[in-house]
Amino acid sequence: MVSRDPSPGERAVARCNQLGVPPFSDETGLLYRPWLGPGFVATVEAVAQWMREAGMSVREDAAANLIGRYEGTTPDAPALLFGSHLDSVRDGGRYDGMLGVIAAIEVVAGFHAHGERFPFAIEIIGFGDEEGSRFPVTMLTTRAVAGVLEEHDPNAAFAELCDANGINVQQALAGMGLTPRGMMTARRRREDVLAYVEAHIEQGPVLEAEGRALGVVSGIAAQRRFEIRLHGQAGHAGTMAMSLRRDALTAASEMVLAVDRVASEAQGAEGLVATVGSLRPWPGVVNVVPGDVTFTLDVRAGTERQRDDAVEAIITAMGDIAARRSIELDLIPRENLAATPCDSRLLGLMERAVAQVTGQSARVLVSGAGHDAMIMARLAPMVMLFIRCEKGISHNPAEAVLPADVDDTIAALTAFVRLFAGN
Numbered sequence: 001m002v003s004r005d006p007s008p009g010e011r012a013v014a015r016c017n018q019l020g021v022p023p024f025s026d027e028t029g030l031l032y033r034p035w036l037g038p039g040f041v042a043t044v045e046a047v048a049q050w051m052r053e054a055g056m057s058v059r060e061d062a063a064a065n066l067i068g069r070y071e072g073t074t075p076d077a078p079a080l081l082f083g084s085h086l087d088s089v090r091d092g093g094r095y096d097g098m099l100g101v102i103a104a105i106e107v108v109a110g111f112h113a114h115g116e117r118f119p120f121a122i123e124i125i126g127f128g129d130e131e132g133s134r135f136p137v138t139m140l141t142t143r144a145v146a147g148v149l150e151e152h153d154p155n156a157a158f159a160e161l162c163d164a165n166g167i168n169v170q171q172a173l174a175g176m177g178l179t180p181r182g183m184m185t186a187r188r189r190r191e192d193v194l195a196y197v198e199a200h201i202e203q204g205p206v207l208e209a210e211g212r213a214l215g216v217v218s219g220i221a222a223q224r225r226f227e228i229r230l231h232g233q234a235g236h237a238g239t240m241a242m243s244l245r246r247d248a249l250t251a252a253s254e255m256v257l258a259v260d261r262v263a264s265e266a267q268g269a270e271g272l273v274a275t276v277g278s279l280r281p282w283p284g285v286v287n288v289v290p291g292d293v294t295f296t297l298d299v300r301a302g303t304e305r306q307r308d309d310a311v312e313a314i315i316t317a318m319g320d321i322a323a324r325r326s327i328e329l330d331l332i333p334r335e336n337l338a339a340t341p342c343d344s345r346l347l348g349l350m351e352r353a354v355a356q357v358t359g360q361s362a363r364v365l366v367s368g369a370g371h372d373a374m375i376m377a378r379l380a381p382m383v384m385l386f387i388r389c390e391k392g393i394s395h396n397p398a399e400a401v402l403p404a405d406v407d408d409t410i411a412a413l414t415a416f417v418r419l420f421a422g423n
């Protein structure tokens with residue numbers, strides 16, 4: 001049998017798979033790569049090496065983002081940025097975020113192999129905290145690069161937020177020799193950035209259902225996140241009468257169902273979804289009536305109006321439940337992202353690039369998932385390319401892509417760069 005070199009798509013998939021286990025995951029038997037954890041640090045090292053092999057110079061910025069740069073025909077030329085995130089959710093898939101970074105490295109490796117350069121530099125950014133899977137905030141590192149971190153959090157209050165082990169952002173950054181305020185110096189100058197391009201698995205079923213490898217994103221849904229803290233009264237499970245209880249968990253249970261009802265029953269709100277993804281009772285033992293509960297709320301919709309109407313209905317329902325059950329309710333806003341359209345000129349170029357590669361007119365679709373691109377759109381014109389994933393499954397270890405689709409991805413991004421250069 002004649003063995004052959006792997007295709008760029010096969011190599012990209014193999015690299016993502018390699019990064020799906022320790023030491024690139026913080027847990028054995030599942031992928032969990034939170035921002036600034038040991039798996040994250042090991043991943044940065046591995047990806048940096050692949051960037052170097054693709055002819056890029058590599059640095060880490062003041063927000064612990066990994067940046068590779070492939071120079072243009074002149075030094076210090078402004079850059080076309082590719083990017084996505086290096087972190088993962090807990091028990092996540094191997095391609096969410098990572099594939100966008102690894103596929104972009106293959107694009108540059110292709111140019112490097114032929115000595116092909118452009119009047120602009122190409123940079124690839126692996127962002128640190130798109131998921132918000134460690135601290136109760138998200139995309140601080142992207143905001144730092146886009147120059148909007150200070151506006152988002154003028155006092156760097158995020159520094160005090162803790163992970164599940166009580167380590168705060170400031171302490172985690174200190175481990176890397178970084179500081180919360182220093183992160184703000186990762187900002188890029190507008191004149192140095194021509195555009196931002198993100199390739200990402202679709203995380204939904206549309207492309208697979210239509211038999212297409214690739215799609216072009218028209219825009220990204222609006223999103224809000226909250227942390228909800230309920231305070232009742234802990235008591236003995238054997239002695240506290242049902243009529244006297246102020247059980248924070250039964251109140252939370254009713255609230256979770258209210259979230260589901262509001263989102264399911266809303267009329268005409270396109271893409272409206274609402275999720276309680278984390279719920280922690282305290283003290284969380286068998287014979288204590290739970291006195292406290294903390295849970296998360298994530299609400300998304302095609303427009304801010306639809307999203308905010310749903311948030312308002314959910315908050316009203318929660319207030320009623322809390323009052324009826326004599327529970328104190330604290331609602332802490334954690335994220336607020338506007339619906340973000342992609343740039344129409346870049347979208348047109350990406351449609352042409354996809355059509356060149358697939359021989360079909362490109363499918364254009366909306367992203368319900370959030371992406372670094374939402375923040376990067378504040379800095380530069382932005383466009384996204386979606387890659388089919390099996391059964392639309394994501395945020396799940398069953399996440400899967402076809403290497404042939406990744407070959408198409410790399411070819412489409414390569415065509416995009418040439419079209420962007422006017423060739």
Ligand code: GLV
Pocket residue numbers: 130131368369370371
């Ligand atoms: C992150 O993956 C998000 O879309 O919330």
Ligand code: MN
Pocket residue numbers: 089096131395
């Ligand atoms: Mn994700």
Ligand code: MN
Pocket residue numbers: 085096097130200370371
């Ligand atoms: Mn992602």
Ligand code: MN
Pocket residue numbers: 130131369370371
């Ligand atoms: Mn996301």
